[in-house]
Amino acid sequence: MDLExxxxxxxxxxxxxxxxxxxxxxxxxxxxxxERFPREIxxxxxxxxxxxxxxxxxxxxxxxxxxxxxxxxxxxxxxCASTAVTMSVTNMVAEVISRFGTEEQRARYVxxxxxxxxxxGSFALSEPEAGSDPGSMRTVAERTEDGWVLRGQKQxxxxxxxxxxxxxxxxxxxxGTRGLSAFLVEGGTEGLRAGKPEDKLGLRASNTVPIxxxxxxxxxxxxLGSEGEGFKxxxxxxxxxxxxxxxxxxxxxxxxxxxxxxxxRQRKQFGHAIGDxxxxxxxxxxxxxxxxxxxxLALRAAYLKExxxxxxxxxxxxxxxxxxxxxxITNRMVQLHGGYGYVRDFPAERxxxxxxxxxxxxGTSEIQRIVIARHALR
Numbered sequence: 001m002d003l004e005x006x007x008x009x010x011x012x013x014x015x016x017x018x019x020x021x022x023x024x025x026x027x028x029x030x031x032x033x034x035e036r037f038p039r040e041i042x043x044x045x046x047x048x049x050x051x052x053x054x055x056x057x058x059x060x061x062x063x064x065x066x067x068x069x070x071x072x073x074x075x076x077x078x079x080c081a082s083t084a085v086t087m088s089v090t091n092m093v094a095e096v097i098s099r100f101g102t103e104e105q106r107a108r109y110v111x112x113x114x115x116x117x118x119x120x121g122s123f124a125l126s127e128p129e130a131g132s133d134p135g136s137m138r139t140v141a142e143r144t145e146d147g148w149v150l151r152g153q154k155q156x157x158x159x160x161x162x163x164x165x166x167x168x169x170x171x172x173x174x175x176g177t178r179g180l181s182a183f184l185v186e187g188g189t190e191g192l193r194a195g196k197p198e199d200k201l202g203l204r205a206s207n208t209v210p211i212x213x214x215x216x217x218x219x220x221x222x223x224l225g226s227e228g229e230g231f232k233x234x235x236x237x238x239x240x241x242x243x244x245x246x247x248x249x250x251x252x253x254x255x256x257x258x259x260x261x262x263x264x265r266q267r268k269q270f271g272h273a274i275g276d277x278x279x280x281x282x283x284x285x286x287x288x289x290x291x292x293x294x295x296x297l298a299l300r301a302a303y304l305k306e307x308x309x310x311x312x313x314x315x316x317x318x319x320x321x322x323x324x325x326x327x328x329i330t331n332r333m334v335q336l337h338g339g340y341g342y343v344r345d346f347p348a349e350r351x352x353x354x355x356x357x358x359x360x361x362x363g364t365s366e367i368q369r370i371v372i373a374r375h376a377l378r
Contacts, residue, residue: 001021005067005071008064008065008068009064009065009067009071009145012049012050012053012062012064012068012071012072012203013071013072013075014046014270015049015050015069015072016031016048016050016071016072016075016076017075019044019045019048019050020076020078020079020080021069021079022284023041023044024038024041024076024079024080024083025078025079025080025214026213026372027041027080027244028079028080028082028083028205028347028350029080029192029207029344029347029350030106031080031082031204032080032082032204032205033204033349034205034343035197035204035205036082036157036205037086037119037159037161037162037205037206037207038080038082038086038205038277038369039119039162041080041083042083042086042090042116042119042120043089043119044097045076045087045289046114047115047116048107049061049064049114049115049195049350050062050076050087050301051087051090051091051094051114051115051116052089052091052094052113052114053065053068053069053072053096053111054068054069054091054095054306055091055095055098055110055114056098057142059094059096059098059106059107059110059111060110060111060114060115061110061114062114062293065306066240066243066302066303066305066306067299067302067303067306067360069091069243069244069247070243070244070246070247070298070299070302071247071299071300073087073244073247073248073251074247074248074250074251074254074298075090075251076250076251076294077247077249077251077252077255078089078251078254079251079255080205080250081202081203081251081252081351081354081355082203082204082205082206083205083206084248084251085158085203085206085245085248086120086158086159086206086207087249088241088244088245088247089120089121089122089123089158089159089241090113090120090121091240091244092121092123092237092240092244093113093122093123093165093167094109094110094114094121095237095240096123096165096224096233096237097110097113097165097167097184097224098110099111099273100182100224100225100229100233101195101224101225102186102221104221104243105184105221106225108378109121109164109165109184109339112164112165112246113164113165117164118163118164118165118187118279119159119162120158120159120162120163120164120165121159121163121164121165121166121167122157122158122160122165122167122211123157123158123166123167123237123241124154124157124160124166124167124168124169124185124211125154125234126154126155126171127139127152127154128152128153128155128210131155131156131241131366132236132363132364132366134169134177134178134180135175135176135178135180135231135232136168136232137152137153137170137171138152138171139153139154139168139169139170139171139173139213140149140152140170140171140172141170141172141181141183143148143172144217145151146219146220147217147218147219147220147222147299148183148217148218148220148222148223149215149216149217150168150170150185150191150213150215150216150217151213151214151215151216152170152185152213153210153211153212153213153307154168154210154211154212154213154239155210155211156198156208156209156210156361157194157202157209157210157211158206158207158208159206159207159330160194160207160208160210161194161197161206161207161209161210162187163184163187163234164186164194165184165185165187166184166185166186166187166192166211166331167182167183167184167224167233167237168182168183168184168211168213169181169182169183169230169234170183170213170230172227172228172230173227173228174195177231178231178256179228180228180230180231180234181223181224181225181226181227181229181230182223182224182229182230182233182234183218183223183224184218184222184223184224184333185213185218185222185266189217190216190217191214191215191217192211192212192213192216193211193212194209194210194211195209195210195211195212196209196210197209198210198235199228200357201271201353201354201356201357202283202350202353202355202356203353203354203357204353216244222266224329230271235305235378238362238363239305239312239315239376240305240312240315241362242301242315242316242318242319242362242363243298243301243302243305243315243319244316244317244362244367245321245322245323245361245362246294246297246298246301246315246318246321246322246323247298247302247322248296248358249294249319249322249323249325249326249355250291250294250298250322250326252326252355252358253258253290253291253294253325253326253328253329253330253351253355254291255347255351256287256326256329256330256333256347256348256351256352256355257287257291257329257333258282258284259286259333259346259347259348259351260284260287260332260348261284263335263336263337263340263346264280264284274336280336281337283333283336284336286328286332287328287329287333289299289330289364290325290328291325291329293321293325294318294321294322294325294326295322297314297317297318297321297322298318298322300314300318301314301315301317301318312371312375313372313375313376314370315373316363316368316371317368317372317376319368320362320365321363322358323358323359323365324359324365325331326355326358327352327355327356327358327359328352329355330348330351330352330355331352333348333351333352334348334349334352339378
């Protein structure tokens with residue numbers, strides 16, 4: 001892996017950082033407080049090519065590669081974790097359709113995701129009774145003369161009230177994962193309904209809703225990939241998605257540590273800046289070390305994916321380490337701020353709230369450890 005950025009990667013980093021600093025960061029606290037979906041900010045990201053970073057240029061993407069995508073995610077998450085997760089899922093949906101869709105599906109949906117014509121894309125896999133175990137999925141798709149009818153419930157759907165297109169998983173065959181298929185369902189389709197937004201601990205500017213599919217009719221060409229191929233599509237998408245969430249966690253950690261270092265320089269107790277005290281220095285040293293380790297793991301996984309190599313275990317390592325390090329780092333930075341870390345006047349508490357879910361979604365830490373162990377035992 002080359003540790004020097006290519007010209008394209010450096011350009012993507014500069015572009016993402018400049019927009020994040022100028023537009024996203026100043027709005028982040030208000031977006032969180034108001035639980036406001038950042039529609040205009042997302043449109044700006046699309047115009048900069050950041051909603052399809054690893055998508056072919058022929059489909060409207062930037063075609064800058066997986067490493068560039070990971071680096072861009074870090075920059076956006078450093079400014080606003082809620083905006084970053086919307087960006088992450090939309091990029092993931094665009095990539096999935098680019099890889100598995102027919103020529104007509106790719107032409108219909110991917111340019112709209114990349115350009116911002118669609119506010120976002122959504123990934124509808126989880127259900128109230130099927131989270132880490134997709135094989136227990138209850139949503140069904142029944143074949144009809146002119147297409148399919150989808151019936152069921154989906155849970156924890158990012159951007160579900162705003163998405164222009166959903167990748168929806170449903171059972172078309174027998175029990176277990178072999179009976180699953182994936183479908184493309186446009187936002188606004190009759191029978192597709194978004195429920196009440198979840199009142200979340202963090203990522204409060206990211207829309208998260210349950211979805212109901214009530215006799216939702218889609219045409220025959222809504223099937224993504226082949227019938228019964230849904231589990232494979234989901235797992236391949238999640239492998240890449242874990243690089244995105246690792247990068248999000250790194251961005252949150254970076255912002256948290258930067259805020260902590262600034263505070264340690266300015267805050268004085270007993271006649272000295274608190275950064276002069278060893279207890280504070282060790283918090284910063286441990287956090288900086290973990291942050292750099294997480295960054296290297298994420299970029300390794302991104303490099304392997306971009307190179308066409310097997311990267312499932314490496315993506316799982318990056319995700320579990322970066323997400324758990326983010327919780328440790330943001331927790332330390334709240335402690336470093338003392339009482340001020342516990343109030344909304346400072347960003348420390350928001351970073352901690354935002355970091356916590358990164359150990360849960362896109363596969364829990366426990367699932368990541370299973371993936372890593374299975375690869376090691378092979």
